[in-house]
Structures are given as structure tokens and as C-alpha cells.
Amino acid sequence: MAAAASGNNSDILSLSGLTTALSVEQGGTGKKTAGEAIQALGGIRIGVGNSSIGTSLFSGAPPGIAAISSSNNDGNTALRIGNGNNNNASAVMTFIRDGSFGLHLGIDTDNKFKIGGFSMGAVARALYHEGNSVGTVSQSGGLPTGAIIETGNLNGGTFTKYMDGTMICRGISPNPMAASQGGGPVFYSGGVSFVFPAPFAVVPAVTMQAITSNGYFCWGASDGSATSTGIIGRVVSPSNTASSYLCYIAIGRWF
Structure with missing residues (x-):
């Protein structure tokens, strides 16, 4: 001493x-x-199980999310969940209501933000937002794997596909069709061969309609049966001086 x-x-x-x-x-x-x-010393003991009430993790460094990386603040967020530098591992958090329900949430190995596992079973469901809701729809074994909705143009028409398999195709003739051919009490135009902008899995339900009629009233009619890839339509009218554009709407399934 x-x-x-x-x-x-x-x-x-x-x-x-x-x-x-x-x-x-x-x-x-x-x-x-x-x-x-x-x-x-101001520390926190972390073990396998930790009970916490009112614990806060905070950081005043990151700006708006879109500007975090460009402002060199990737390492300054309040909490980081990683994959341990293992490319075969996901980066997830687990949420559990004890004895009731549990699930995982995070970045999967395909770099998509997903939710799944635990009580949801052996599945990983992508979370949708304004950046991936519209795009290319797809499916595997009857289960959607792509975007929620897809729209495209082809063969003079437009298609809209939905993730549940529904598809709507629509189109209009490039020119008005004259109902100048006799057929009993009515007159009809030459046939317009419509090719759907995307093929259906099975023959769809199709409506044919005349629009912007001239000379007299007109209506649209199908010539024969529709197929999964198209339909033939004609303009019909009581007058042989009438003409009209012809349009269709087809509703069916893309898978």
C-alpha cells in the first residue's frame, strides 16, 4: 500500500x-x-434471448432513403441486417407472435424483398410497390412469379395481363368498313381479320362492336368462331351506304 x-x-x-x-x-x-x-459503462448485454421494453435504435445521419447511398451514409443507419458475407444466405429478420404466428422478412438470395417461411410454410412472397407492380407477368406451376400487371401493343391491338392469369385484348380496324355487300335484309362489309396482340391459353370470350358509324346505324358481328389467336369481324347495317370502324374486346386467360 x-x-x-x-x-x-x-x-x-x-x-x-x-x-x-x-x-x-x-x-x-x-x-x-x-x-x-x-x-x-453505458453498455447493453446481448444474449441469445433478450427482453426489451421501449428500446430505441436511432441515427440522425441518414437523409431521405433515395439519397442515403449517394451521401455516403450506408454505414450510418440505425440498424443493419446482413448475410455474413455469404452469397448463399439471405438477409432477414424474424417476427413471431409466440404460439400463434411467425414469419421471416428481408432480402432473399435473388435480391428481392420478400416475406415468408415459418407459419407461411416453405414459400417466399415478393412485396410489391410502385417499382415492380407493373412489368412482365410470369407464372410457375400456376403460381404468379412476376409483376401484378403487364400491358403491351402488337398486331394493331393492346393487351393487358394480370397476375391471376386474366388477360384482356382489344383492337380496332385501321379503316372504316363499308357495309356494301348484300345479305338478305341487311348489308355487311368485307371481313376484318384481327390477330390478338397476345395469344390466349384457350379461346376467349369476344365482343364485336361498330364505332363512329357513318350513313346509318351499324353493328359489329363475328364471322365464324374466334380462336385463341384471333377473330374475323364484319360491319353490318340495314343500309348499303353505311360504314363504320370495327373494334373488339376479348377476355380470357394467358395461363
Whole structure:
């Protein structure tokens, strides 16, 4: 103890039998147990299971999400969930209502943000937003795997596909068709061969209609039966001087 009285730490070779904990200023913690010491130093003990009420993780560094990377703040967020630098691992968090329901949420190995597993079973469902809702629809085994809705133009028509398999095709003749050919009490035009902008899985339900009629009233009629790839239509009218554009709407399934 005489050496300690000198005030030089180098004179103290060992300490034993102390009953008062050293303060932080003295190089200690001011506490006698590990738990108290961690708390005194402002630390948090993390174990396999941790009960927490009102715990907050916060960081005032990141700007708006779109600007985090460009402002070099990727490492300054309040919480980071990683995959341990293992390319075959996902980066997920797990949410559980004990004894009731559980699921995983995070970035899957295909770099898509998904939810699944646990109570949802062996599935991983993509989360949709304004960036991936519209795109290319797809399916595997009857289950949707792509975007929610897809729209395209081909063969002079437009198609809209939905993730549940529904598809709507529509088109209009490039020119008005004259109902100049006699057919009993009515007159009809030459046939317009419509090719659907996308093929259906089976023959769809098709409606034919005349629009922007001139000379007299007109209506649209199909010539024969529709197929999964198209239909033939004609303009029909009581007058042989009438003409009209011809349009169709086909509703069916793309898978």
C-alpha cells in the first residue's frame, strides 16, 4: 500500500482484497457485478434471448432513403441486417407472435424483398410497390412469379395481363368498313381479320362492336368462331351506304 501511496500506477503490481470498486476515473467501473458494470459503462448485454421494453435504435445521419447511398451514409443507419458475407444466405429478420404466428422478412438470395417461411410454410412472397407492380407477368406451376400487371401493343391491338392469369385484348380496324355487300335484309362489309396482340391459353370470350358509324346505324358481328389467336369481324347495317370502324374486346386467360 505504501507503493500505491506514491500515486504512480507503475508502483502497483497487484490488488487483492478490495471491498470498494474502482471508479471509472480510476480505471474501474464503480460496480461489483458484471451486469452492473456493463450498465454503468453505458453498455447493453446481448444474449441469445433478450427482453426489451421501449428500446430505441436511432441515427440522425441518414437523409431521405433515395439519397442515403449517394451521401455516403450506408454505414450510418440505425440498424443493419446482413448475410455474413455469404452469397448463399439471405438477409432477414424474424417476427413471431409466440404460439400463434411467425414469419421471416428481408432480402432473399435473388435480391428481392420478400416475406415468408415459418407459419407461411416453405414459400417466399415478393412485396410489391410502385417499382415492380407493373412489368412482365410470369407464372410457375400456376403460381404468379412476376409483376401484378403487364400491358403491351402488337398486331394493331393492346393487351393487358394480370397476375391471376386474366388477360384482356382489344383492337380496332385501321379503316372504316363499308357495309356494301348484300345479305338478305341487311348489308355487311368485307371481313376484318384481327390477330390478338397476345395469344390466349384457350379461346376467349369476344365482343364485336361498330364505332363512329357513318350513313346509318351499324353493328359489329363475328364471322365464324374466334380462336385463341384471333377473330374475323364484319360491319353490318340495314343500309348499303353505311360504314363504320370495327373494334373488339376479348377476355380470357394467358395461363
